[in-house]
Amino acid sequence: xxxxxxxxxxxxxxxxxxxxxxxxxxxxxxxxxxxxxxxxxxxxxxxxxxxxxxxxxxxxxxxxxxxxxxxxxxxxxxxxxxxxxxxxxxxxxxxxxxxxxxxxxxxxx
Amino acid sequence: xxxxxxxxxxxxxxxxxxxxxxxxxxxxxxxxxxxxxxxxxxxxxxxxxxxxxxxxxxxxxxxxxxxxxxxxxxxxxxxxxxxxxxxxxxxxxxxxxxxxxxxxxxxxxxxxx
Amino acid sequence: xxxxxxxxxxxxxxxxxxxxxxxxxxxxxxxxxxxxxxxxxxxxxxxxxxxxxxxxxxxxxxxxxxxxxxxxxxxxxxxxxxxxxxxxxxxxxxxxxxxxxxxxxxxxxxxxxxxxxxxxxxxxxxxxxxxxxxxxxxxxxxxxxxxxxxxxxxxxxxxxxxxxxxxxxxxxxxxxxxxxxxxxxxxxxxxxxxxxxxxxxxxxxxxxxxxxxxxxxxxxxxxxxxxxxxxxxxxxxx
Numbered sequence: 523x524x525x526x527x528x529x530x531x532x533x534x535x536x537x538x539x540x541x542x543x544x545x546x547x548x549x550x551x552x553x554x555x556x557x558x559x560x561x562x563x564x565x566x567x568x569x570x571x572x573x574x575x576x577x578x579x580x581x582x583x584x585x586x587x588x589x590x591x592x593x594x595x596x597x598x599x600x601x602x603x604x605x606x607x608x609x610x611x612x613x614x615x616x617x618x619x620x621x622x623x624x625x626x627x628x629x630x631x
Numbered sequence: 632x633x634x635x636x637x638x639x640x641x642x643x644x645x646x647x648x649x650x651x652x653x654x655x656x657x658x659x660x661x662x663x664x665x666x667x668x669x670x671x672x673x674x675x676x677x678x679x680x681x682x683x684x685x686x687x688x689x690x691x692x693x694x695x696x697x698x699x700x701x702x703x704x705x706x707x708x709x710x711x712x713x714x715x716x717x718x719x720x721x722x723x724x725x726x727x728x729x730x731x732x733x734x735x736x737x738x739x740x741x742x743x744x
Numbered sequence: 745x746x747x748x749x750x751x752x753x754x755x756x757x758x759x760x761x762x763x764x765x766x767x768x769x770x771x772x773x774x775x776x777x778x779x780x781x782x783x784x785x786x787x788x789x790x791x792x793x794x795x796x797x798x799x800x801x802x803x804x805x806x807x808x809x810x811x812x813x814x815x816x817x818x819x820x821x822x823x824x825x826x827x828x829x830x831x832x833x834x835x836x837x838x839x840x841x842x843x844x845x846x847x848x849x850x851x852x853x854x855x856x857x858x859x860x861x862x863x864x865x866x867x868x869x870x871x872x873x874x875x876x877x878x879x880x881x882x883x884x885x886x887x888x889x890x891x892x893x894x895x896x897x898x899x900x901x902x903x904x905x906x907x908x909x910x911x912x913x914x915x916x917x918x919x920x921x922x923x924x925x926x927x928x929x930x931x932x933x934x935x936x937x938x939x940x941x942x943x944x945x946x947x948x949x950x951x952x953x954x955x956x957x958x959x960x961x962x963x964x965x966x967x968x969x970x971x972x973x974x975x976x977x978x979x980x981x982x
Contacts (some may be wrong), residue, residue, distance in 0.1 A: 523906055526973055529944035533713070533974075536706050543703045547696065547735060554743045557684060560676040588656040595653055596947075598905035611646055614656075623664035628670035635810035636835075637898050639982075641950035712948055714971060717964045721950065 523597050523607070528590050535587040542580045567629045574630040581622030589615030644705060644725035658695060668735035689743050697736035729732040745769070751776055752790065758839045762830065763787075767831060775823070776804050792843035793960065799957065800884035802891030804829050805898070806843050807832040812898035814957040821982035827852065835898040850894045850911070857914035858936030859921060862929040872926050880923040887965050889918045896952035896962050907940030911960030912952035915943050919965035922972060934973050943969040 523556040524532075553563070567573045596602045602610060633642075669678040682688060705728045712721065746769040751762040765782050776794055783790040794804035805956045806815050808823055809830050823829060837845040865872060870978040874881060896912035897903055903911050908916075915937060937943045945964045952962040 523908060523940050525940055525942065526938040526944060526977060530974065530977055531968075533710065536710060538708060538925050540710075541702060543699060546739035547700060547739070548694065552741050553744050554739065557682045559674045560669060560673050560680060584659065588652075590660065591652050592656055595649065598902075618656075618659060618663075621660050621667070624670070624735075625663040635814060636951055636955065637901065637949075638955050639950065641948065641954075642901075645947050646950045709948060714974070715969050717961075717967065 523603070524590075524594060525578065528593075531586050532590040535583040538583045539587065542576065542583070545576070546580070561627065563631065568631070570630060577626050577630065578623075581619065581626055585615045585619040585622060588618055640722045640725055644708075644728070647701060647729070648709070651698040651705070654698045655696075655702060658698075674711045686744070689740065692743060693736050695739040696739045697732055700733035700735040701729060704731045746843070748778075748820070750782065751828070751830045752779070752782060752843070753816075754790070754842050755839065756840055760839075760842075762832075768782040769820070771867075773820045775806070775808055775813065775820060775831065776828070778820060778829065779806075779913060780802045781816065789964075790843070791841040791968065793845075800891060802893035805834055805893040805895045805957075807835055807898065812895040812955055814893055814895065817957065834894055836900070836903045837894065837898070845894075847894060852899050853910045853914040853941075856915055856936065857910045857918040857942075858933035859914060859917040861921070862927050862932060864926055864928040874925065880925070882925045883968070887916050887962075890916060890960060891958060892946045893957065895955050895957055899951035899955040901949060901951065902945055902947055906945055908939075909945045910937065910941050910943075911964065912946075914944070915969060916960065916962040916965035918967050919941075922969070931976070934969075934976055937969050938973050943973065946970075 553566075565581075589611050592614050593607060596610055597607055632678070665676065665679050668679065684693070705725070708724045708728050711718070711724070718724070747766040749770050750765045750767045752765060754760050754763045763788050767778050767781050767786075770777070776797065779790070779792050780794075783792065792804070792806070793800040794816060796803075797816045799814055802814070804815045805812060807813075807830075808815065808818060809825065811823075812834060813823075815831075820829065831843065833843050835838045837846040837847065837849060840846050876882075876885075890913055892913065894913065900909075900912055903908050918933050918937050921927050922930050927933070946963075946965055946968070947967045950963050953960070953964070956962065
């Protein structure tokens with residue numbers, strides 16, 4: 523159900539996301555002080571190449587990581603397999619990627 | 632009720648990793664959807680952020696940060712288990728991952744309220 | 745004489761349920777003694793499997809109060825709860841009858857995991873001398889005392905949720921063969937454990953290691969296989 527290639531994709535995306543997630547949590551803790559506003563968030567992220575690359579990489583990795591993780595869960599708990607399982611994994615990955623990229627564009631461009 | 636053959640710390644660590652991962656995967660589309668309001672409906676984003684000032688939502692956010700942190704630290708333990716030389720201290724490491732996640736999520740919560 | 749309440753699973757591949765027996769308590773009594781007493785004194789049709797009675801042969805494993813155990817070396821006094829014990833056939837395997845599980849899927853997976861020796865020499869050549877102190881050999885020594893009892897296989901939830909998963913025992917066997925300098929084809933082993941039911945499906949729940957009656961650590965062995973397959977992936981092998 524999970525061969526070497528998917529395993530590698532999941533572990534490598536995990537390694538990429540560890541520093542990204544810790545940074546994300548640090549920014550959240552910093553930014554939430556005194557409440558959040560759209561202007562404050564967008565003032566930090568809009569037009570920034572650095573944030574675009576940071577969250578762009580994040581969205582790519584999480585789409586890979588989460589779709590493979592969901593594949594495992596759906597196979598092990600619901601018994602989905604074969605072509606249906608492949609389609610499920612690809613659809614969930616592409617959905618996360620599309621929604622993530624849309625959010626990325628909205629927040630950083 | 633956890634069945635007898637499962638009632639040990641590393642199985643609980645597995646369950647925590649699976650449930651946090653599932654929770655995060657379900658939360659992400661919502662997160663992305665709200666952020667995308669910034670594109671053409673900035674007033675809805677602000678409306679959502681005001682809703683997030685509600686103390687109950689802050690508590691839910693604490694839960695989300697905990698899920699994220701426990702998945703990261705638990706994942707770090709699994710990567711170490713798989714790619715570093717074997718360590719017999721897996722139970723201690725798993726407990727440390729949960730403790731670190733509480734610390735991080737607690738810090739977030741204290742800054743948020 | 746004091747008696748214990750013993751519930752024994754009776755049935756076959758088509759299903760079954762628990763049957764209750766009163767069994768006299770004795771000193772130094774094992775679970776296998778209890779099962780044997782029932783078969784000899786209460787119901788001669790009870791089916792179960794055992795051979796050596798001393799923890800060597802690996803044939804008497806059963807679920808005792810929901811935990812897989814070698815019954816010949818499990819003392820009643822360590823598992824008795826409220827004067828009761830529940831005994832059932834091993835989990836994750838088909839049942840033949842009563843307490844006798846069908847071990848075929850378990851052994852088939854040993855072969856599927858590459859657990860077949862690939863010789864480096866013929867019988868006409870002298871035996872290869874091994875140094876017992878090399879790191880590979882020291883690691884191998886921690887994994888070779890497996891008695892094929894299938895306790896780890898019954899303990900593993902990945903086995904129950906993923907029918908293709910090769911399981912802890914077969915993968916540990918593959919790991920020790922992979923490390924063996926007398927095996928001519930370690931890459932064949934890496935291929936065998938990289939398929940859809942291979943080592944990469946393990947979630948390191950650790951139930952195998954916790955319940956192994958011989959104190960082996962299949963979780964560590966599977967991590968070793970993951971590491972070996974990943975480094976061969978980076979070397980461009982697969």
